[in-house]
Amino acid sequence: MVRVPITGIGVIAPDAVGVDAFRALLASGGTAVHDVDRFDTTGLSAHQAALVRDFKPRDYIAPMKMRRMNGLSRFAVAAAKLAIQDCGGSLPPETGVAIGTAFGPVQTSVEYMHEYIEKGPSLAPPQLFAESVANAPGSHIAIEWGLRGFNVTITQRESSALAAAMYAATQLVKGTMSSALIGGVEEANEMLFSVLDRIGALAHDEHAGLTLGEGSAMLVANAGTRRPYGWLSGFGIARDATAPISDWGTDADRVIAAMNAALRDAELENVDAIFASANGSPRGDDVEQRAIAKRFGGIEIVKTKQIFGEYAAGGALQIVAALLALDEGRYDHVLVSSLSAGGGIVCAVLSREDA
Secondary structure, three states, X not given: OOOEEEEEEEEEEOOEEOHHHHHHHHHHOXXXXXXXXXXOOOOOOOOEEEOOOOOOHHHOOOHHHHOOOOHHHHHHHHHHHHHHHHHOOOOOOOOEEEEEOOOOOHHHHHHHHHHHHHHOOOOOOHHHHHXXXXXXXXXXXXXXXXXXXXXXXXXXXXXXXXXXXXHHHHHHHHOXXXXXXXXXXXXXXXXXXXXXXXXXXXXXXXXXXXXXXXXXXXXXXXXXXXXXOEEEEEEEEEEOOOOOOOOOOOOHHHHHHHHHHHHHHOOOOOOOEEEEOOOOOHHHHHHHHHHHHHXXXXXXXXXXXXXXXXXXXXXXXXXXXXXXXXXXXOOOEEEEEEEOOOOEEEEEEEEOOOO
């Protein structure tokens, strides 16, 4: 694959707003996972999440525009603004937008249904309905900057952001568009947290599991004047048919197939490190670890989701962490791995140089 440069990064993350703050969070060795104080977790098993704090959307979005956006859209638009500023230039009108989100605007849907039931369909707020679809953040981004290229929102659970990056990179390599905004966005809320807790997906006490995270990360691809942080150089996908609909599978060879496909696409035999999907889920972590050991042996493994949680924001922040490591000269090539419940597997190779 022709390598695609990433020249701008925008981050709205737990405990880190902006790419410099995010870089500092990674360097600190700390975590953004804390006790939940946004809603009551009494009666639940899990009580921790990686939540965005100290984010002021009015610093990034005009008040009248902000009124028409839910929390999910505010995260994404703010991250896009930071990414565009970071790239050192403006985006051409034909720029495409590709965003991943695992669950989309759950909170808005809850609020809309509450109004619908309480007041009836004629009095339910239409602005809530407009924001109750998963592609609302991407639409707001396109409207804000007048972008007329492709506008795609991918919902592939944990792999949503990496799948969006793969779609955008493919279109850029084909020449369909010259540039793109790529990223992921997720919003934590009481409904989502309680459902994940009750199905046993979340970590608590001695129980292994994932940690819910939120926020957004957006990347500018092939636009601006900044020196690239790194390059998207290869992608691979596969499906583990042994996976049930709501859990991970056991077929390590299918994970290896996706990893090998990404390496072939990048025209490489190996990488320096793996930025692993590892999110604390026992089945998912086990099948990935077995795949890495079988394919790469004792390679360095970087686990980022213990810092800022899981789902589409976590997937996009995983890509950002890999790009920052390349930018700092720590590696020449890395593989980013993402496994999703239900059997989806997406892998990407990121490189420090164009060739």
